[in-house]
Amino acid sequence: DAKTTQPNSMESNEEEPVHLPCNHSTISGTDYIHWYRQLPSQGPEYVIHGLTSNVNNRMASLAIAEDRKSSTLILHRATLRDAAVYYCILRDSTSGTYKYIFGTGTRLKVLA
């Protein structure tokens, strides 16, 4: 089962910031928090990942709660090309092997 929960959908106006939340209350101490996004008919694309500290890259920022039970992906200025399904995922090691289970993700709609 997915270890993360996200809202099914969100909307944003173009050029405005977007905050995409993710809850991962069962996260273990060594789990990185990964964010990917998927455009229609394409494979997921890496966005950002982090462990404890907030992270920034050219695509986005990742804010991680102090208790690590939630995180927020921040797109500073949404563009129409950012419309996608955003997935927050953790590495699952409960079965003894590492694997990545996707949850439902958040479908982001960007309004012009």
Place this chain on the structure above:
Amino acid sequence: GAVVSQHPSWVICKSGTSVKIECRSLDFQATTMFWYRQFPKQSLMLMATSNEGSKATYEQGVEKDKFLINHASLTLSTLTVTSAHPEDSSFYICSARRIRGSNEKLFFGSGTQLSVL
């Protein structure tokens, strides 16, 4: 960034035939690759974990004899859908895991749309 090449991008086949999908990590070695399938408007569903030089680990409900996985080298994993039927029509996506020290990332192929007639 790292690149994972998946081929073919789409395939149409007759019911009863087998289809092979290739997944290659082009600029890093991947001891572990993952195979997912995705139905329209749904999330990715993990099918199996492909381990280089050993048998794949299948998720519950995924038939190992139906979906044959081979990971013979550190840069190539293949998924063969045997005796395909219309219900196997789906979008199949592979992913390669890249590890650098304690840090790991997944890189995904562009997916294969399989249509079984």
